[in-house]
Amino acid sequence: MVKKRLIEVVTISVDDKLDQNGALRNVAVKDAWQRLRQKIDVEEWKAAEKVLNELTMNLQKINMYKSVSGACGKLRNALQNPEQLVDEAEFLSATPTPRDRGDSPQALQAASDLKKTKDELAQFCSCLEKIKASLEKDNQLQDKIEPPPGVAPDIAGSYKALAFICDRCQRGLREIDHLKKRVDNCEARNKELEKHIDEKEEAIDKLTKTVNTLEKKHSTVKEGKIDNIKEQMKMKSLEKQVEAKVAEVNKMRAENANLNKRLNEIKEQRGSELADMYNTxxxxxxxxxxxxxxxxxxxxxxxxxxxxxxxxxxxxxxxxxxxxxxxxxxxxxxxxxxxxxxxxxxxxxxxxxxxxxxxxxxxxxxxxxxxxxxxxxxxxxxxxxxxxxxxxxxxxxxxxxxxxxxxxxxxxxxxxxxxxxxxxxxxxxxxxxxxxxxxxxxxxxxxxxxxxxxxxxxxxxxxxxxxxxxxxxxxxxxxxxxx
Structure with a gap:
């Protein structure tokens, strides 16, 4: 009874962990992808790698709990009958002893399955460690993750889930590289813009100095022009008088031209009259x-x-x-x-x-x-x-x-x-x-x-x-x- 109670406690604890981490996985995935896809400032691009690392750690934990869940499922099947129970040491070690050889075939089969499950979990954990080490070393993932031949379906499913997650992570890494390039380009453009802004500021400073100089000159010229306004007004008055005189002279010239024209006409008329006088x-x-x-x-x-x-x-x-x-x-x-x-x-x-x-x-x-x-x-x-x-x-x-x-x-x-x-x-x-x-x-x-x-x-x-x-x-x- 003690052994049965112990197995139930472990099973319940594992199920609780699966439920908790299933919810954790959903929250982590939504949070991570929303943070990656939303419009963020240039200063926040650098936090994308940290978010991806957090997502990777959460996925590793989820996969481990899922593997343990598969093993526990097998335990449930073995514990349906009391006579199939094993002691705590046999459950933990999962290796048959000479004393076990005389037991029933179901117990031996359960022990064999436990040992096999332990080995498969060890291989799965080893695969996870490799992926973790690759991520920690150069932030890279394996191109292809396949389950070993002959593993249990639950373990094979865990491998497939791990391969899917790694593929998604690989895509995320490529997106992160693309974002890094964009960030680098933006930083380069920012540097160019900053340089251009510095040049414009220098030009503005020069123009400001020039404007100040011109304002000083303008104030000096303005003071001088105030004195010239009166002279200009006098000049305008004189110009008007000159224009009036010029108009008067032009009028007199026009009258003189008309008089000369009339005189010539009179001369021509008189000349023709004189010619008629000569011409009999x-x-x-x-x-x-x-x-x-x-x-x-x-x-x-x-x-x-x-x-x-x-x-x-x-x-x-x-x-x-x-x-x-x-x-x-x-x-x-x-x-x-x-x-x-x-x-x-x-x-x-x-x-x-x-x-x-x-x-x-x-x-x-x-x-x-x-x-x-x-x-x-x-x-x-x-x-x-x-x-x-x-x-x-x-x-x-x-x-x-x-x-x-x-x-x-x-x-x-x-x-x-x-x-x-x-x-x-x-x-x-x-x-x-x-x-x-x-x-x-x-x-x-x-x-x-x-x-x-x-x-x-x-x-x-x-x-x-x-x-x-x-x-x-x-x-x-x-x-x-x-x-």
Missing amino acids: HPPARIADLYRELYASGKNDAFQFYKTSMNLPAKDAAVKTMAVLQDAFSFCEEASKLQFGLVLNSLITPTESFDGKQPPHKVDDNDMSQIQNVRKQTSRLSCEHVKNAFVTKLESSGGTYSMDELTGCMAFIEHCVELCWYMCMQTPPLVIGFSDNMKQDIAVDKTKYEIASGKGAKVDFVLWPPLYGQKDGDVISKGVIQTK
């Missing part, structure tokens, strides 16, 4: 005389060629316009010769004139004065030009007969006189002889008037148009006969 035959008067020449003098010559010389109307018109063209060409050459002589006499009076216009440069004002003199004396020179042209016709021989000269003398003189006044203008007037010989062309009503005929094409030209200048506007239209 302005272009408008010449245009009127040109139309009168066609209406009166031209008709006399035309009728002479048509009746006295028995020429057709077309040929009579050609002969009449030939007289006008010869007179215009003669007056044009005489005008150029006169201008060359006057210019040469005024600029180079000691040199003889060779009939060509000298290459003298004369400004517009002087040229205008010379032209005015020529216009003013055009009446005097006109008589000489008429006599010279008539003399040329009389001495030409076959160009004009004496009958033509006698019958058309009045028309010839009127042509020379009018053409001379045309050449005296500035610029000279131009007679349009280009269409004289053209036929079967469309009627240009901007240049010609139709004398007779109802057709749309020109039969022959009776009288050429007069232009204000070369390629200029028509100041007196010509006359044509249409088909």
